[in-house]
Amino acid sequence: MGTFKFVKNTFTVSDSLKNALDANYYLTPLPRKSLRLELLGKTNSANYTGTELNLNWSNRNTFRGAELLTISVFGGLEVQVSGQNQGFNVYRLGSEANLIWPRFIVPFKVNSTSAFVPKTKLTLGYEFQNRTNLYSLNSFKTSFGYIWKENVRKEHTLNLTEINYVNSFNVSKLYDQQVEQNPTLGRVIEKQLIFGPTYSFTYTTETQKTHTFYYKGSVDLSGNLAGLITGANIKNGKQQQIFDVNFSQFAKTESDFRHYLKLSDNAQIASRVIVGAGIPYGNSDVLPFIRQFFIGGTNSIRAFRARSIGPGSYFSPSNPNSFLPDQSGDLKLELNTEYRAKLFSIVRGALFVDAGNIWLLNDNPLKPGAQISKQFMSELGAGVGAGLRFDLSFLVLRTDLAFPIRRPYLPKGQRWVFNAIDFGNPNWRSENLVFNLAIGYPF
Numbered sequence: 001m002g003t004f005k006f007v008k009n010t011f012t013v014s015d016s017l018k019n020a021l022d023a024n025y026y027l028t029p030l031p032r033k034s035l036r037l038e039l040l041g042k043t044n045s046a047n048y049t050g051t052e053l054n055l056n057w058s059n060r061n062t063f064r065g066a067e068l069l070t071i072s073v074f075g076g077l078e079v080q081v082s083g084q085n086q087g088f089n090v091y092r093l094g095s096e097a098n099l100i101w102p103r104f105i106v107p108f109k110v111n112s113t114s115a116f117v118p119k120t121k122l123t124l125g126y127e128f129q130n131r132t133n134l135y136s137l138n139s140f141k142t143s144f145g146y147i148w149k150e151n152v153r154k155e156h157t158l159n160l161t162e163i164n165y166v167n168s169f170n171v172s173k174l175y176d177q178q179v180e181q182n183p184t185l186g187r188v189i190e191k192q193l194i195f196g197p198t199y200s201f202t203y204t205t206e207t208q209k210t211h212t213f214y215y216k217g218s219v220d221l222s223g224n225l226a227g228l229i230t231g232a233n234i235k236n237g238k239q240q241q242i243f244d245v246n247f248s249q250f251a252k253t254e255s256d257f258r259h260y261l262k263l264s265d266n267a268q269i270a271s272r273v274i275v276g277a278g279i280p281y282g283n284s285d286v287l288p289f290i291r292q293f294f295i296g297g298t299n300s301i302r303a304f305r306a307r308s309i310g311p312g313s314y315f316s317p318s319n320p321n322s323f324l325p326d327q328s329g330d331l332k333l334e335l336n337t338e339y340r341a342k343l344f345s346i347v348r349g350a351l352f353v354d355a356g357n358i359w360l361l362n363d364n365p366l367k368p369g370a371q372i373s374k375q376f377m378s379e380l381g382a383g384v385g386a387g388l389r390f391d392l393s394f395l396v397l398r399t400d401l402a403f404p405i406r407r408p409y410l411p412k413g414q415r416w417v418f419n420a421i422d423f424g425n426p427n428w429r430s431e432n433l434v435f436n437l438a439i440g441y442p443f
Contacts, residue, residue, distance in 0.1 A: 001066040001102045001117060005030045034058050041395065042078070043298055043438040048090060050078030068100040088134055094127035104146060118148035135189050136170040145198075155202045163195040165245070166290065182316075184366060192288045193245040196222035214258040220291065223249035223283055232283035240283055248288045252278035254332075258443055266342035272443045276332040279361060286330075286362075293332035293358045295381075298438040300334060301354040303383020303402040305434065310358040311370035312379050315409035329358030331372055333380070336443060340389075348389040352400070355382040357408055369409075378415075382406035383434075389441070400436040 006028040014020040038054040054074045062069040078090040098121060104110045105120040112118055122144050129137045145159030168189035179186045200218040205211070226232070227249045230240040239246055254276035261269040278287045297306030311329040334356030343349045357380050359372035369379075385402025406415050422428045 002068060003030060003060045003066045004028060030060055032059065032061050034060075040076075041439055042076075043440075048078040048080050049437055050076055050090070052076030052092070062099070066102045068098075068102075070098045070100075072096050089132050091130040091132070092127060094125065094139075096123065096125035098123050104148075112148070114148065114150055116149035116151075118146065120144075120146055130170075133172055134175045135168050135172065137166055137168050137189075140165045143198075153204055153206065157198075157200045157202075159198045161195060162198050164192065164290070165194075166192040187286075187289045190289070191245045192290060193242060193247045194222045194288055194291065195226075195247070196220070196224060208262075210262050212260040212262070214256075214260075216256045218254050220252040220278075221250075222288075222291075223247045224251075227282035230283075234283055234285050247283055248280075248291070249282035249284045250278055250280040250287050250291065252276070252287065252291060268340050270336075270338045270340060270441075270443065272334070272336045274332060274334040274356070277361075278330045280330070289328065292328035292330065294328055295332060295334060295356055295358050296327075298398075298400070298436040299442045301336075301356055301381060301383055302352070302385055302400050302436050302442070303354060303404040303432075303434055304381060309381045309408060310379075311360045311367060312357065312372070312376070313369035313409050314367045315369075327358070329370070330361040331359040333357060333376075338442070343388075346391045348391060350387045350389065350400075351385075352387070352402075353382070353384050354402070355380050355406070357381055378412065379408045380406065381408040385434075387436075396440050398436075398438045398440065398442075400438070402434050402436070403432045 004027050006026075008026045008028075010024050010026070011021045012024070014022045034057070036054075036056045036058070038056065040052040040054065041049075042052060043049045052074055053076065054072055056070060056072040059067075059069040061067065073095045074092070075094075076092045078092070080088070100122075101120040102117050103120065104112075104118050110118075123142060125139075125141045127137075127139045129139065131137075141162075141164050143159045143162040145157065145162070147155070147157050149155045168191075171189055175185070175189070198218065198220045200216060203213075203215045205213045223232075226240070226242065226247055232238055232240040232249060241247070254274065256272065256274050258270065258272045261271075263269065276293050278291060278293070280287050294307045295301055295310055296304035296308050300306070301309070307327045310327050314327075316327065334354075336352065336354045338350050338352040340348060340350050357376075359376060359379075360367065360370040361372060363371045381404065383402045383404045383406075385400055387398060387400035389399075390397040403421070405418060405421075407417055408415060410417075420428070421432075
């Protein structure tokens with residue numbers, strides 16, 4: 001329940017029953033209220049690196065039933081150390097409140113046979129985001145749902161409702177000019193209203209001597225009941241609004257499977273497969289931008305910059321060093337394999353191979369070659385590389401250097417680029433070698 005600092009038990013011979021022990025539990029409670037200041041270092045798949053300052057206030061017994069109330073205020077700065085968005089920093093400021101009950105809050109009685117305490121969670125949040133010289137965003141979110149562990153290996157998260165509302169302002173002339181050249185960039189600053197249930201399931205095997213497996217699957221549904229009530233059908237010109245905003249209607253699922261093969265005490269092979277699909281319908285003909293799939297970057301295919309490949313064999317005609325590529329899709333397939341070994345002291349090394357791509361479900365005349373087809377496997381991008389990890393116990397600092405070996409946007413028969421590899425050529429190095437700086441392992 002998170003309300004006690006120490007729980008200690010002792011056993012003594014019973015003075016009232018024969019052949020029995022008396023059990024005594026000594027509980028040391030945590031302070032009911034606490035204030036915590038955190039300084040974070042963070043990275044993301046878009047090659048942004050930055051810092052964030054969090055101020056958290058907690059009440060561990062809000063309604064005298066071990067309810068945990070946490071209110072946080074945060075602010076941060078992110079800069080891109082490499083890639084497309086250099087010079088366009090991201091400033092974030094916001095607040096979030098979470099209330100967790102150590103039980104199911106439902107109108108009927110629920111008997112749980114699990115040894116783990118179920119939780120009911122309510123979240124309210126707001127975030128202001130400013131991308132310098134581009135645009136600003138207001139984001140509001142709220143959710144209500146349940147978290148419970150079936151056993152030590154299986155965990156479930158069910159949000160009965162999850163609402164996201166995003167609107168933009170202070171859009172710069174520079175960004176408007178880019179939207180004129182690439183209309184799909186306009187979707188980033190569109191008003192978005194997403195609401196509906198979400199569910200995720202996580203399965204993890206106990207750490208074994210040789211094999212460890214991890215699986216996480218999720219389902220995200222939005223606007224289904226509202227679409228049914230209003231009769232929304234964008235294909236027939238019946239797009240409906242709520243509070244003057246076109247609400248999103250879609251179904252999305254994603255599966256993340258990982259396998260860790262222990263070779264010795266200091267070496268292992270880690271592998272990952274991600275498969276995802278999103279289907280817009282009813283009130284939407286495309287997935288909302290914040291729900292689409294992206295690929296590339298520090299935690300994905302590291303030989304390509306974030307969002308710089310796909311969908312399919314499509315290649316963006318815009319400047320590859322533009323501030324915001326818009327390579328997003330409705331379908332995703334990604335495969336990663338990494339050999340990890342301890343070199344010395346806190347230094348660990350890695351050799352890796354990454355492959356994958358994203359696709360659109362429907363044809364887009366502005367993006368030829370982006371739609372999924374039977375030849376989708378021939379449109380996988382791939383890269384290889386090596387890296388160092390510095391394990392400082394409280395964090396892992398990761399550096400990766402990678403380069404592409406297969407470019408999906410090249411003509412068929414020319415996508416493998418082994419014959420073009422030339423480490424001695426400075427032009428090849430500047431165009432192909434990708435350096436990634438990140439915190440933590442990619443998977």
